[in-house]
Amino acid sequence: xxxxxxxxxxxxxxxxxxxxxxxxxxxxxxxxxxxxxxxxxxxxxxxxxxxxxxxxxxxxxxxxxxxxxxxxxxxxxxxxxxxxxxxxxxxxxxxxxxxxxxxxxxxxxxxxxxxxxxxxxxxxxxxxxxxxxxxxxxxxxxxxxxxxxxxxxxxxxxxxxxxxxxxxxxxxxxxxxxxxxxxxxxxxxxxxxxxxxxxxxxxxxxxxxxxxxxxxxxxxxxxxxxxxxxxxxxxxxxxxxxxxxxxxxxxxxxxxxxxxxxxxxxxxxxxxxxxxxxxxxxxxxx
Amino acid sequence: xxxxxxxxxxxxxxxxxxxxxxxxxxxxxxxxxxxxxxxxxxxxxxxxxxxxxxxxxxxxxxxxxxxxxxxxxxxxxxxxxxxxxxxxxxxxxxxxxxxxxxxxxxxxxxxxxxxxxxxxxxxxxxxxxxxxxxxxxxxxxxxxxxxxxxxxxxxxxxxxxxxxxxxxxxxxxxxxxxxxxxxxxxxxxxxxxxxxxxxxxxxxxxxxxxxxxxxxxxxxxxxxxxxxxxxxxxxxxxxxxxxxxxxxxxxxxxxxxxxxxxxxxxxxxxxxxxxxxxxxxxxxxxxxxxxxxxxxxxxxxxxxxxxxxxxxxxxxxxxxxxxxxxxxxxxxxxxxxxxxxxxxxxxxxxxxxxxxxxxxxxxxxxxxxxxxxxxxxxxxxxxxxxxxxxxxxxxxxxxxxxxxxxxxxx
Amino acid sequence: xxxxxxxxxxxxxxxxxxxxxxxxxxxxxxxxxxxxxxxxxxxxxxxxxxxxxxxxxxxxxxxxxxxxxxxxxxxxxxxxxxxxxxxxxxxxxxxxxxxxxxxxxxxxxxxxxxxxxxxxxxxxxxxxxxxxxxxxxxxxxxxxxxxxxxxxxxxxxxxxxxxxxxxxxxxxxxxxxxxxxxxxxxxxxxxxxxxxxxxxxxxxxxxxxxxxxxxxxxxxxxxxxxxxxxxxxxxxxxxxxxxxxxxxxxxxxxxxxxxxxxxxxxxxxxxx
Numbered sequence: 006x007x008x009x010x011x012x013x014x015x016x017x018x019x020x021x022x023x024x025x026x027x028x029x030x031x032x033x034x035x036x037x038x039x040x041x042x043x044x045x046x047x048x049x050x051x052x053x054x055x056x057x058x059x060x061x062x063x064x065x066x067x068x069x070x071x072x073x074x075x076x077x078x079x080x081x082x083x084x085x086x087x088x089x090x091x092x093x094x095x096x097x098x099x100x101x102x103x104x105x106x107x108x109x110x111x112x113x114x115x116x117x118x119x120x121x122x123x124x125x126x127x128x129x130x131x132x133x134x135x136x137x138x139x140x141x142x143x144x145x146x147x148x149x150x151x152x153x154x155x156x157x158x159x160x161x162x163x164x165x166x167x168x169x170x171x172x173x174x175x176x177x178x179x180x181x182x183x184x185x186x187x188x189x190x191x192x193x194x195x196x197x198x199x200x201x202x203x204x205x206x207x208x209x210x211x212x213x214x215x216x217x218x219x220x221x222x223x224x225x226x227x228x229x230x231x232x233x234x235x236x237x238x239x240x241x242x243x244x245x246x247x248x249x250x251x252x253x254x255x256x257x258x259x260x261x262x263x264x265x266x267x268x269x270x271x272x273x274x275x276x277x278x279x280x281x282x283x284x285x286x287x288x289x290x291x
Numbered sequence: 292x293x294x295x296x297x298x299x300x301x302x303x304x305x306x307x308x309x310x311x312x313x314x315x316x317x318x319x320x321x322x323x324x325x326x327x328x329x330x331x332x333x334x335x336x337x338x339x340x341x342x343x344x345x346x347x348x349x350x351x352x353x354x355x356x357x358x359x360x361x362x363x364x365x366x367x368x369x370x371x372x373x374x375x376x377x378x379x380x381x382x383x384x385x386x387x388x389x390x391x392x393x394x395x396x397x398x399x400x401x402x403x404x405x406x407x408x409x410x411x412x413x414x415x416x417x418x419x420x421x422x423x424x425x426x427x428x429x430x431x432x433x434x435x436x437x438x439x440x441x442x443x444x445x446x447x448x449x450x451x452x453x454x455x456x457x458x459x460x461x462x463x464x465x466x467x468x469x470x471x472x473x474x475x476x477x478x479x480x481x482x483x484x485x486x487x488x489x490x491x492x493x494x495x496x497x498x499x500x501x502x503x504x505x506x507x508x509x510x511x512x513x514x515x516x517x518x519x520x521x522x523x524x525x526x527x528x529x530x531x532x533x534x535x536x537x538x539x540x541x542x543x544x545x546x547x548x549x550x551x552x553x554x555x556x557x558x559x560x561x562x563x564x565x566x567x568x569x570x571x572x573x574x575x576x577x578x579x580x581x582x583x584x585x586x587x588x589x590x591x592x593x594x595x596x597x598x599x600x601x602x603x604x605x606x607x608x609x610x611x612x613x614x615x616x617x618x619x620x621x622x623x624x625x626x627x628x629x630x631x632x633x634x635x636x637x638x639x640x641x642x643x644x645x646x647x648x649x650x651x652x653x654x655x656x657x658x659x660x661x662x663x664x665x666x667x668x669x670x671x672x673x674x675x676x677x678x679x680x681x682x683x684x685x686x687x688x689x690x691x692x693x694x695x696x697x698x699x700x701x
Numbered sequence: 702x703x704x705x706x707x708x709x710x711x712x713x714x715x716x717x718x719x720x721x722x723x724x725x726x727x728x729x730x731x732x733x734x735x736x737x738x739x740x741x742x743x744x745x746x747x748x749x750x751x752x753x754x755x756x757x758x759x760x761x762x763x764x765x766x767x768x769x770x771x772x773x774x775x776x777x778x779x780x781x782x783x784x785x786x787x788x789x790x791x792x793x794x795x796x797x798x799x800x801x802x803x804x805x806x807x808x809x810x811x812x813x814x815x816x817x818x819x820x821x822x823x824x825x826x827x828x829x830x831x832x833x834x835x836x837x838x839x840x841x842x843x844x845x846x847x848x849x850x851x852x853x854x855x856x857x858x859x860x861x862x863x864x865x866x867x868x869x870x871x872x873x874x875x876x877x878x879x880x881x882x883x884x885x886x887x888x889x890x891x892x893x894x895x896x897x898x899x900x901x902x903x904x905x906x907x908x909x910x911x912x913x914x915x916x917x918x919x920x921x922x923x924x925x926x927x928x929x930x931x932x933x934x935x936x937x938x939x940x941x942x943x944x945x946x947x948x949x950x951x952x953x954x955x956x957x958x959x960x961x962x963x964x965x966x967x968x969x970x971x972x973x
Contacts, residue, residue: 011877012792016805019789019848026824026845027812033823044371044822046393062697063690064670090717098711106960107718110725113952113963115906115924118945121931122724125731125938128480128541130743132533146536149480151680164720169967176968211971225816228908231928237482238535239677240670249818250913254371255364256668256698257389259822266819274814326917332932357918359929371822372829374916540936563935 037263044259055264065265067240068248069272075155075244076223079162083219084212087167091174092200105175112168116161120232123161124148127233148234151241158242161229166222170215177211178204213284217277224273245269323608326355328369328376330362331595333559337628338380345615352608354378363667370395375600377609383431383593384663388419391428397599398426402610405430407617412593412634419663428598430613431634433625435594436575436648437491437660440554440561442546443572445472449552453576453647455584457522464529467552474529476551478542479679482672486662488526488555489675491578493519493661494590502664505695512688512695520684522580526555527679535680547571559594561630561644576647588658589651594631666698732943739938754943761933762944766919767926768951770836771905774922777840778904779897782847786896787889790855791881795864806856812849817909825913834916842914843904851896854970858892859885895970898963905952923948 038055042048059065094105111119128146135143147153181204205212227246230236236243236251243251249269253262329338335358342354357376359365363386369375375395381387390396399405405413405427412431420428449470454460467474478484496518504510527534531551540563546554547567554560555578564571577589597616599609615621622635632640632652651657665671674694678687731739732754733747758764789809796802824842828834833841862885870880908924915921921929927941927948934941956963 008877012796012802015788015792015881016802019785019809019844019852020805022785022841022845023809023812023848026827026842027815027820027848030820030823030827031815033827034819037823044367044826045373058697064694090714093710093714096707096710097705098707098714100711100715102961104711104714104718105964106956107721108714109960109964109967110721110953110956113902113906113956114949115908115927117906117908117924118927118948119724121927121941121945122728125942126724126727128536128538130727132536133743145533146480149533149536151677164724172964172967173971176971179968221814225818231908235481237673237676238480238680239482240673241677243673246816246818246909250821250909251364251670252668253822254367254825255361256670257367258668259371263819263822266816266822269816270814270819273816277814335933355917355919358932359918360931368825368913369916371825372834372916374829374834544936567936 034263035267037260038267039264040260042260042263043257044254048260051260055261056268058261059265059268064240064243064252065245065248068243068245071155071242072224072226072244075158075162075226075242076220079159079166079223080216080220082159082163083166083170084215086163087170087215088174088212090167090171091178092204094171094175095178108171109168111165112172114165116165116228117232119165120161120229123157123164124233127157149238151238154234154238154242157233158226158229161233162223162226165229166219170219173211173215174208177208181207209284213281216284217280220280221273221277224276321351323352323605324355325352325377325603325605325608325612326357327378327380327612328362328366329356329358329380330366330382331380331559332358332360333563334358334380334595334629337625340628341616341621341624344621345612348615349608349611352611354612366390373602375602377600377603377605378612379598379600380432380595381598383416383419383429383596384660385419385665385667387416387429387596388421389667391416391420392424394424395601396428397601397603397606397609398428399430399598400427402430402613404610404613404617407636408432408634409636415593415659416596418659429596430598430617431593431595432597432616432622433593433595433629433631434591434634435557435559435631436577436645436651437487437494437557437590437592438555438575438648439491439578440546440556440564441574441576442549442552442554443574445549445552446574451552453574454579456579456587457582460579461525464526464553468529473531473551475526475553475555476537476542476546477527477530477534477555478537478539479535479676480538482676484539484542484556485675485679486672487557488523489519490590490660490662491555492522492526492580494658495579495581495587496522497661499658501661506699512691513685516688516691517684519580520678520688523675523679524682524684527682535676543567557594558630558632558645562628565630573644574647575645577651588656589648590660591632591651591657592660592663593634666695669694669698728942728946728949731938732946734939736937736939754939755947758940758944758947761940762926762930763919764926764944764947767921767923767948770920771922771951774836774839774843774911775901775904777837778843778847779901781840781844782851782900783893783897785844786848786851787855787886787893788881790852791859791885791889793852794856794859806852809852810849813853817846821909821913828914829916834914836915836920839911839914839922842910843900843907846910847900847903851900854895855889855892858889862888891966891969894962895966898966899970902952 039050039052040048041051090108094101094108098104127148132144132146135145142150142153148157225246226244227250230242230244230247234242236247245265249262249266252258327338327342329335335356338356342356346353362381366379366381366386370390370393408431412434413427416429416431417427449466449472451463451466454463464474493516497515501510501515537545542554543560543563544567545551547564561573564573577587579587581587597613599606599613603609617635619635619638622633622638625631626633626638626640630642630644662671671691671694674687674691678684681687727743730747733750738748793802793806797806828838828842866884867880870884875883906924907922908928911922911925912928915925918929927945930944934944
């Protein structure tokens with residue numbers, strides 16, 4: 006067999022699977038978004054009506070609002086926290102391996118189950134603490150408060166996702182040569198200056214990747230929300246993914262939610278591209 | 292172990308699983324397996340016991356019970372898949388009506404099973420389906436009551452008489468509050484529990500044909516639910532300190548252990564409450580949301596419809612199960628364990644918990660759940676929950692109107 | 702390695718672990734308590750350490766069935782991923798100069814930015830029409846969902862492997878297939894480990910895909926079972942937490958034994 010043919014054969018299994026279970030359904034989704042298909046029964050083409058309706062749909066807009074608010078805050082918090090932890094773990098500390106293992110532990114746990122556990126804590130423990138300390142907003146379940154429930158979702162996201170990002174930063178820090186610091190020591194630079202002038206530029210590519218990946222993952226939030234609030238109270242924490250799932254099946258809005266999903270896709274791509282542009286420019290500037 | 296073996300092992304697994312999956316529902320020995328889909332987590336235990344009895348009577352049929360959370364979403368997913376369960380035990384609500392119109396259920400018009408149940412409930416189901424589809428697509432099995440449950444001991448202590456109209460109800464709530472008790476235990480963290488209140492209040496205040504007129508553009512929530520909204524907000528004043536922070540299960544337990552005097556829930560909550568505290572003495576009454584005592588009726592609907600998929604491979608076996616379910620003993624066991632009411636002729640709920648509402652059944656002072664006629668996809672419970680939190684009446688009612696209309700456009 | 706131990710950082714980090722360990726401590730203690738103990742101090746240790754809750758949870762949730770499903774899906778997914786993704790990545794990495802392979806690379810990678818919901822609705826239709834709404838189908842789908850990321854890190858790794866070895870083997874008369882299986886595949890071992898670990902974790906903990914794909918509850922994986930039994934757990938938090946703990950335990954135990962390997966694998970992957 007010719008070499009080129011062999012390479013093609015190697016590509017085939019993954020390509021076929023990917024095409025029929027990813028590209029094909031994606032195309033179908035786009036196709037259905039122009040129809041009034043309910044998931045069953047007859048359907049007709051309706052043009053752009055579904056798209057038009059999504060933009061006027063208060064429920065969809067509030068889902069976008071919540072999802073963005075959550076994703077931005079969670080991304081920033083996770084990245085700040087994990088960078089600090091990574092720097093700490095990279096320092097000359099005792100029990101380094103054990104601590105590193107501890108901080109990575111949340112990553113291996115199921116988001117859904119972790120959310121159930123936090124749901125219990127928010128419902129049964131935090132209010133007791135709030136009452137004991139006489140802090141009014143904590144003395145009730147924050148998941149029952151439309152203005153605070155999203156913070157509960159952020160807390161779980163941060164608890165769980167910091168682990169992975171910490172490890173990525175740690176990997177980034179391990180590429181930094183010790184000699185760079187020694188040179189800085191001779192210059193007499195303080196540790197804060199050392200971080201911003203030396204370390205951060207060197208791990209900037211990791212920062213870029215982490216920001217983009219974390220943001221993308223948080224924009225797709227689903228498990229945490231099912232486990233914590235189910236989208237409530239009201240629709241305060243209904244994420245886009247949850248809306249598409251619920252509306253698409255329960256509401257018989259298959260086509261309509263497909264249109265929503267296409268918009269969602271465009272938004273995610275746009276955000277990722279913008280993020281990459283901005284962060285890469287920063288990287289170059291250092 | 293070599294790498295090859297490691298990879299071959301799951302492949303072999305996969306093949307067996309695949310083969311098992313293709314085997315379908317028929318074993319070689321004439322064994323038929325039916326799937327029973329239920330939308331109620333409360334009745335899982337009861338169904339498991341009933342299925343066991345049925346299987347011992349019919350050794351060639353076995354039944355798998357599926358009772359997933361968010362059951363209606365799951366059922367719709369199954370419909371999208373073209374994979375409807377053989378047997379279904381679902382609520383008599385808008386989703387039922389929509390699925391029936393879609394023609395996914397078997398028509399029972401010719402079935403003897405339908406003769407065993409009260410025809411008024413059959414009519415109620417047909418009203419959900421609408422006039423354009425002729426036929427009877429479900430067997431009403433159990434009916435429910437959306438009422439106020441009270442803690443007998445506390446009511447006696449406070450010397451409270453059962454209220455007959457709205458003003459008496461508010462007085463009673465005041466009495467409880469003045470005595471330092473929590474009058475009503477709300478569990479509004481779970482949006483659907485707000486609908487128990489909504490339906491109880493709206494049932495006696497809003498005209499029965501509201502949904503019909505709404506669909507024709509002749510009625511709006513803004514116009515006709517104004518009083519409902521006001522009264523719901525009024526009731527919230529008699530809740531506990533964290534009305535939106537506690538869910539249904541925790542609420543059942545809290546009420547069972549003396550957390551409040553009253554609890555606005557359906558009869559389905561009673562077994563759950565008794566499970567938390569078997570010694571509690573309970574009573575029930577219809578929520579008198581109307582100022583005129585004569586106007587107050589009990590909100591009741593078909594809680595459980597038994598139906599069969601049009602496409603099942605085993606219609607006779609499925610029918611056999613329905614026959615089993617509507618037999619007197621089984622129907623009695625069901626309502627006893629579930630504290631429900633039976634749609635089966637000659638089977639009555641005699642539990643004294645329901646002494647307070649029995650009269651409504653006997654005199655046919657019943658009204659149906661308003662929300663059973665709302666479009667299924669609009670997610671009204673979240674809108675109502677949102678309203679209760681923000682208490683911005685005009686804006687919320689307008690939003691409910693809009694969601695209804697938008698839902699028809701999708 | 703001249704400077705002293707940084708005690709400030711050490712102490713801060715040790716204090717920080719409280720936040721990580723607290724939910725786990727809570728899970729473990731509640732799983733061992735009785736419902737009566739729940740009314741007391743929630744932070745206290747259980748009065749007696751009995752396994753009753755666990756036995757009940759095993760029975761109620763049919764734990765071993767779900768465990769079997771999870772193990773099957775995870776192993777099946779990892780097998781598919783390691784076999785097909787390494788192969789396709791090798792072909793791409795060695796042919797990047799050709800337009801077709803370059804296109805293929807970006808085609809696959811672009812999937813990273815396609816949100817799952819856009820394919821979810823059609824996928825449900827498709828898998829059931831093809832009789833793939835089962836564990837085997839789930840395995841294949843998992844393979845597809847991780848393709849983008851895995852190709853990305855596999856290609857990065859293959860590029861670092863010297864071409865000379867392959868060329869020498871070709872001169873000795875070995876075909877490309879043989880070269881791949883005998884030389885490249887074994888050399889990719891470190892990346893196989895990384896890919897296998899990340900894919901296994903994702904497949905084990907996945908919730909959304911099994912939720913929409915699986916129809917029969919006897920096929921439910923562990924996270925899905927925890928979700929499905931919310932109604933039955935009711936307010937029996939001891940039962941629920943015992944069930945949660947058991948669902949997480951296999952991964953925790955694995956982690957304790959091979960954590961160095963897992964962390965190493967992930968860090969290696971991130972440097973690609």
